[in-house]
Amino acid sequence: MRLLADGDREGATSLLRAALAEAPDDPDSLHGMACVARASGRADLAIGLAGRAIAILPAAHFHITLGCALHEQGHLEPARAALHVATLREPRDPRAHAALAAVLGEIGRWAEAEESLRAALALRPADTALLLDWGRAAILAGGADVAPRLAAGRFVVEDAGRLHELAGLLSERGRHGQAEMLYRRVRDLCPEQGAAWANHGAVLFALNRHEEALAALEQADRLAPDVAETLNNLGLVLMALGHLARAGEALARARRAAPDDVRIAINEATILGDLGEDGAAERLLRGVLADPVAAGGVEGARAGFNLGTLLLARGDLAEGWRAFEARTHLLPETRWPDILPWDGSALPRGRLLLHAEQGIGDAIQFLRYLPLCLRRVGVVLVLPPSLHRLARTMPDPEGLIASRCTLLLPGVPVPDDVVARCGLLSLPFLLEVAEVPPFVPYLLPCGFERTGSRVGLCWAGNPAFRFDRRRSIAPAMLAPLGAVAGLSFVSLQHGAVAEDRPFAMEAAAMGAWLETAQVIAGLDLVITVDTAIAHLAGAMGRPVWLLNRFGGDWRWSAAFDRVAPPRWGNGTSRWYPSLEQFRQSVPEAPDEAWREPVLALRGALERWRDRDL
Structure with missing residues (x-):
């Protein structure tokens, strides 16, 4: 058996044949020949030899060999039975538990496989191969908190491939936080591999940890330049952070590296549209839609939807609404499949x-x-x-x-x-409505008594939105508004960020949206970023000032400005005639891009305060 373990099948066979010649029914010799047969790729012979050995002496390790040979021959249920007997006869043998887990996994009984591997690990806790096997079974069984135990393993560079595979399984199941732990281990094991940094950066982006994602992807690009997928993700992260010009450069590089990748073409079209290069963006999107293969898939739906938003932002409502319908293929409604x-x-x-x-x-x-x-x-x-x-x-x-x-x-x-x-x-x-419908207030149109100096403020949207950093404003940037004397400010901020106020203000009691509307009805002005608050105040016909990002949402584009010039800001809206916009004028990072609109808004706020004086 030592010869067989060293790879000398001929030497092992010679000794075993000599032993069997002297004692044809010796169970150990029969089992040894079964092991030689398995090593030679003859699992069929191994089954017969192991069966003869077990008939004489039903030892646990004989059942392991039989079970493994049956598994190799595709006889899964007999293999499971044999290996189950092995675990019962010798529960302290980690090989039996591990072999049983392999069969259970192939049958699809991952919870039982995970349990068997846990038993094996308890007997051999330092075995990283067992730990990796356990991790796969635990993930496929739907187990929670798998990554911390895996991340604590003492892995070497040769384990990076399997760790990467497990991280991918977690990502596929939407468990990005746990996947990040494993991708980080892979990165630490392979610090000179650009792919390791790129994968870590991609999962950090999925977690909205944008600054960390940017650092990882930039390192990936330094180690392995001109990799299309890295550059694509780098462009998306830069876009989310508001570095629009740099995002455009990264996505242009990505498309040069992979000119036939329609995902990258659509992403580049998106950033071109945000930068105001509508013609180039439209050509890219129509090029994707002209390809019959691409147009019929998910990327075709993305291209159609993006073209729709581009056309709507231009004010072409007839074609824009038609293309906008592509969203129904991206997010199909599944609640009522029979309707x-x-x-x-x-x-x-x-x-x-x-x-x-x-x-x-x-x-x-x-x-x-x-x-x-x-x-x-x-x-x-x-x-x-x-x-x-x-x-x-x-x-x-x-x-x-x-x-x-x-x-x-x-x-x-x-x-x-x-x-x-x-x-x-x-x-x-x-309904074939190709114009913005005439406006009359259509939600809670009856206002409360107003004092002339109450101003509502909302500075942030939903942080789960991937590009929220571009539309929301750090509270500290709005601190100058609190210095405008004679005004009483009311927080309209929802969510966890509501406690991080830019200055002292009243915290309105807001539950459902009717309560929020009732608060707004008692205000003289609402100042907000692009959130539902802007729509609510606008739909009520209340004065609302929108702080809008560069390359913002299609509905706030200049194509929808009213004919009459704005009184306070630098934009208006036919959707909501009571709304004025303070648009960013430069495609810079948020801290820089918001500076001018906030300064303009403060000046307008002082004039608004004095409007009746």
Whole structure:
């Protein structure tokens, strides 16, 4: 057996044959020949030899050999049974538990495989191969907190490949925080490999840890220049951080490195659009859509959606709304698979299920199309519960909402008479509305008594949004507003950042969106970044000043400015006539890009305070 372990099968065979010649039924010799047969690729012979040995002496390690040979021959259930017997006969043998785990994993019984490998590790805790096997089984079994135990292992460079594989499994399951721990170990094991830094940077980006991601990806680019995937991720991180010009350079390099990669082409088109190079962006997107292979897949849907936002930002609503429908292929609605999409026509019978799609701001903006929709069909309206009471404040001069619209309460099944479904954002396309509808306040239009000096402030959006750093403002940058004397400020900030105020101000009690609307109704002015607060105040017809990023969302583009010039800022909005914008004028990093708009807003705030004097 020592000869066999050293790779000398011929020497081992010679000795075993001599032993069997003297004692044909010696179980150890029969088992030894079974091991030689397995080593020679003859698992079929090994099964017979191990079976003969077990018939004479049912030793645990004989069952291990039999189970492994059966596994190699594809006889999974007999292999599992044999290895289970081995663990019962000798529970202190880690080989039996490990071999049983391999069979259980192939059967798909990952929880049991993880349990067997845990038993093996308890007997041999320093075995990194067992630890890696356990990690794979634990991930596939859905176990929590797998990465900390793996990250604590004493791995060497040769283990980096398997660690990378496990990190990929975690990423595929959306467990980016745990994947990051393993990618970091791979990076530490292979500090001179650009790919290790690139993978770590990519998962850091997925976690919105942008500065760390930038450092990792820049190091990856230094170690392995001109790798398309690294440059693509580097461009996206720079875009998220607001370094638009540098993002454009990185994505241009990425496309030169991989000119046929449509993902990179679409990403470059996005940054070109943000930089104001609409023509170049449109050519790239239409090029993707002209490729029949690319156009029919997910990337084609991305290109169509991005083209839609580009056209909408230009004010081309007819083609823009049509292209904007590509979003339904990117985020397909799965809640009601048996209800067919609506084509916009009048329904001969039944009602339409009209549902919110994305954020609260989108729902508020597109509720303005509800009366137009009700002229054509009856509606069952599905909104986030936090919007229900607010939606009931919509004015109803024609009685359409009261007579033709039902708000679906949480937990209530869809009525049987619903025959079609539609997202709120599809209404302009399906109703063929190619102009911004005339505006009248359509949410909580009755205001409270105002004093002339109460100003609401919202400085941050949802930090989970990948590009939130570009639209939100660090509270310290808004501190100069607090120095404007004679004003009373009220925080309209939701979420965890609400406690980090730029200066002393009243903290309004805000629960559902109706409570927020009631607070806004008692204010004289709302100042906000691009969040749902801007849409809510605008839909109420309340004065609102929007701090808007360079290359911002399509709905705030100059194509939608009113004919009349702004009174206070440098932009307006036909979506909400009471809204004025303070747009960034340079594509710089946020700390620099916000400086000018905030300074202009402070000056405007002083003039607004003195407007009646």
